[in-house]
Amino acid sequence: MEECQKLTFHVGKRNYLLGRTAAKRAASTMMSRFDLTKITISRGVFGQPVLHTGSSDKLAVSISHCQCMGAAIVFPEGSPMGIDVEAINPSRNETMASQMTVAEMESGATVISNKEFLLTLLWSSKEALSKVLRTGLTIPFELLEIETIQTYDGFYVSTFTHFPQYSAKTYLTCGYVWSIVAPRKSEWHLDPLEMQNYFLAFDCGCRKQSATIK
CATH class of the missing domain: 3.90.470.20 (4'-phosphopantetheinyl transferase domain)
Incomplete structure (x- = not known):
């Protein structure tokens, strides 16, 4: 929420929330972990989303959003998607x-x-x-x-x-x-x-x- 509040425009906030929510849900489904507060997504040096799950699983995430739709895919780091x-x-x-x-x-x-x-x-x-x-x-x-x-x-x-x-x-x-x-x-x-x-x-x-x- 702190990151979201830094964004100026409504569309930017909406897209941020759509993408992050989709990413958390994708990671939760893949790992069978249902506490979304334990899953966070930060930004890498190239602006790419970086997934943090607190586990030893080496997973990565890709995020997209368009209008009212958010999408994310979680995958092993060794098989980029x-x-x-x-x-x-x-x-x-x-x-x-x-x-x-x-x-x-x-x-x-x-x-x-x-x-x-x-x-x-x-x-x-x-x-x-x-x-x-x-x-x-x-x-x-x-x-x-x-x-x-x-x-x-x-x-x-x-x-x-x-x-x-x-x-x-x-x-x-x-x-x-x-x-x-x-x-x-x-x-x-x-x-x-x-x-x-x-x-x-x-x-x-x-x-x-x-x-x-x-």
């Missing part, structure tokens, strides 16, 4: 398109015909990768270029031109695009239907876009 959530917003199309390469737009269009969704998927995947690299979006976007996109039942998998050791899984839920980047050979699973049901249970109603964009 990153998460990003973005709302599909046509007003951002021009900005996002300016940061994409011709190759990834042409390749992506063969898989995803909806331009707004494609741009948001590319952006979200790149931002999640930048969290793994701990650079944020401070490096040239072309270094984060996506090489391939494949569609599966309920999600998409993307690979990166310059970082072949990682891949991204992307989900679409009620107008939000979620991307999780992990080492390419990692095996993990999220149930898209379960995600959607969970989202709808906590939906504040601010997002009314269809979840069936292709």
Whole structure:
């Protein structure tokens, strides 16, 4: 709460609380520890969240927030991951398109015909990768270029031109695009239907876009 009160604007405070609450809940679930006061998240030298649990478990966390949504993923330090959530917003199309390469737009269009969704998927995947690299979006976007996109039942998998050791899984839920980047050979699973049901249970109603964009 002390950190939150240092923030000037309401949006900043809301985002801070959303992200920290999601991170604490993720860590609590992974460790089966239910006292959230024993879990804290500080800032690293690059602004990244640093997880403190008071145990010997070497865990790390990645946090994202967008509008009224907060998301976090907790993972072993030895297997870095990153998460990003973005709302599909046509007003951002021009900005996002300016940061994409011709190759990834042409390749992506063969898989995803909806331009707004494609741009948001590319952006979200790149931002999640930048969290793994701990650079944020401070490096040239072309270094984060996506090489391939494949569609599966309920999600998409993307690979990166310059970082072949990682891949991204992307989900679409009620107008939000979620991307999780992990080492390419990692095996993990999220149930898209379960995600959607969970989202709808906590939906504040601010997002009314269809979840069936292709």
